[in-house]
Amino acid sequence: MKLAIPREAAPGELRCAVTPDSVKRLAALGLSVAVEAGAGAGAGAGDAALAEAGATIVDDPRALLADARIVCRVQPPSEAEAEALPLDVLLVSFLPASTPRPVIERLRQRRASCFSFELVPRISRAQAMDALSSQASIAGYKAVLLAAARLPKILPLQMTAAGTIAPARVLVMGAGVAGLQAIATARRLGAVVEATDVRTAAREEVTSLGARFVELELEAQEGAGGYARAQSEEFLKRQRALVAERVAASDVVVTTAAIPGRRAPVLVTEAMVRSMRPGSVIVDGAADTGGNCELTVIGEEVDRHGVTIIGRRNLPATVPAAASQVFARNVAEVLQHLVHDGALVLDLDDPVTGPSLAIHAGEVRSPQMQAPPG
Numbered sequence: 001m002k003l004a005i006p007r008e009a010a011p012g013e014l015r016c017a018v019t020p021d022s023v024k025r026l027a028a029l030g031l032s033v034a035v036e037a038g039a040g041a042g043a044g045a046g047d048a049a050l051a052e053a054g055a056t057i058v059d060d061p062r063a064l065l066a067d068a069r070i071v072c073r074v075q076p077p078s079e080a081e082a083e084a085l086p087l088d089v090l091l092v093s094f095l096p097a098s099t100p101r102p103v104i105e106r107l108r109q110r111r112a113s114c115f116s117f118e119l120v121p122r123i124s125r126a127q128a129m130d131a132l133s134s135q136a137s138i139a140g141y142k143a144v145l146l147a148a149a150r151l152p153k154i155l156p157l158q159m160t161a162a163g164t165i166a167p168a169r170v171l172v173m174g175a176g177v178a179g180l181q182a183i184a185t186a187r188r189l190g191a192v193v194e195a196t197d198v199r200t201a202a203r204e205e206v207t208s209l210g211a212r213f214v215e216l217e218l219e220a221q222e223g224a225g226g227y228a229r230a231q232s233e234e235f236l237k238r239q240r241a242l243v244a245e246r247v248a249a250s251d252v253v254v255t256t257a258a259i260p261g262r263r264a265p266v267l268v269t270e271a272m273v274r275s276m277r278p279g280s281v282i283v284d285g286a287a288d289t290g291g292n293c294e295l296t297v298i299g300e301e302v303d304r305h306g307v308t309i310i311g312r313r314n315l316p317a318t319v320p321a322a323a324s325q326v327f328a329r330n331v332a333e334v335l336q337h338l339v340h341d342g343a344l345v346l347d348l349d350d351p352v353t354g355p356s357l358a359i360h361a362g363e364v365r366s367p368q369m370q371a372p373p374g
Contacts, residue, residue: 021328072091075093089113120352130330172211175202198235
C-alpha cells in the first residue's frame with residue numbers, strides 16, 4: 001500500500017510529515033513510502049537520508065500521488081492540491097474548521113477520508129497522536145526565545161562587580177501545552193515568571209514549574225476534553241481587569257490562549273499595552289487564530305506605544321527539524337492505529353478513529369465544517 005508525502009507549498013512551511021526514523025516505522029507496517037523530492041530539506045531530512053531509510057524519492061508530483069492510498073502532510077491542501085488527490089484516498093494532516101469551503105468541497109468530490117489532527121480526542125490512548133500538543137510545545141519554546149532576542153535586557157539575575165541586574169519579569173497568559181513550555185523555557189533562562197489561566201486545574205502545573213499562578217477568583221472555566229471553553233465578554237472584561245496590573249509590571253508577555261474552532265480571545269488591550277514600560281515585548285502565540293493582543297498585526301512585528309508586539313505566524317515551522325521530528329512520530333502513531341496486516345481499517349466506532357475523521361468517503365462529518373462559513 002502506497003503512502004505519499006508531498007512537499008509543503010504553504011509560504012514559510014518548512015516542516016515535513018516524515019523523517020528517516022519514521023520512514024522505517026512506516027515500512028514496518030507494510031507501507032511503501034514515496035516522498036516528493038526536497039520535501040524534507042527544510043527540516044534537515046534530505047532526499048539521501050530518506051532514501052537510505054527506505055523511502056522512494058519522486059520528482060514528479062503527479063507520479064508521487066499516482067496509486068497512493070494514503071497521503072500525509074502538515075498543512076491542509078490547497079484547492080488545487082485537493083483536486084490532485086487520488087479518489088478514495090486517506091488524507092492525514094492538520095485540517096481546521098477554518099479550512100476554506102472550496103477545499104472541503106474538493107475533498108468531498110474526491111471521496112477522501114480526512115484524519116484531522118485538530119479532532120484527535122484528548123484520551124490516553126491517543127496521546128501519542130496529539131500533533132496539536134507536540135507542535136504547541138515547540139511554539140511555546142520559540143515564543144520565549146523571540147521575546148528574549150527582542151528584549152533590551154537579559155532574562156536572568158546577574159550579580160557583578162558593577163552591580164546587580166534584576167531578572168526580567170515574564171507573564172504567560174494561558175497554561176496549556178504552549179504556555180507550560182513557555183513557562184519552563186523562561187524559568188530555565190532565569191526569568192521571574194507568572195502565569196494566568198481560566199482553568200483552575202492549571203494552578204498545580206504552573207507552580208510545579210516554579211512560576212507564580214495569578215489567581216483569578218472566578219468560576220471554573222474548563223470545557224469538554226480539557227480545553228478552555230469560550231468565555232462571555234463579561235468574563236473576559238473581568239479577567240482583563242484582574243491581569244492588567246500584572247501586564248504593566250511585566251517585561252515580557254507571552255499569550256497562548258486559543259479555543260479550538262474559534263477566534264482567539266482578546267486578552268491584552270491597547271490600554272494594557274500603554275501601561276507597559278518602553279522596550280517591553282509581547283509575543284502573541286495565538287496570531288494564527290486572530291491574536292490575543294488587540295494591537296497584534298498578524299504575521300508582523302510592530303512597535304506600539306514603545307512595546308514590541310510579535311505576531312508571527314506558525315511558530316513551530318521556525319524550528320522545523322524538531323517540529324518535524326515529533327510531528328512525524330504523531331503521523332506514524334496514527335498510521336499504526338489505522339493499518340493492520342497491511343490493510344487500511346477506518347472503523348467509525350473506534351473511539352479515536354471515529355471522532356478524528358472530519359470527512360469520511362466524501363461525507364463531511366465534522367459539525368464545524370458542516371456549518372455555513374462565518
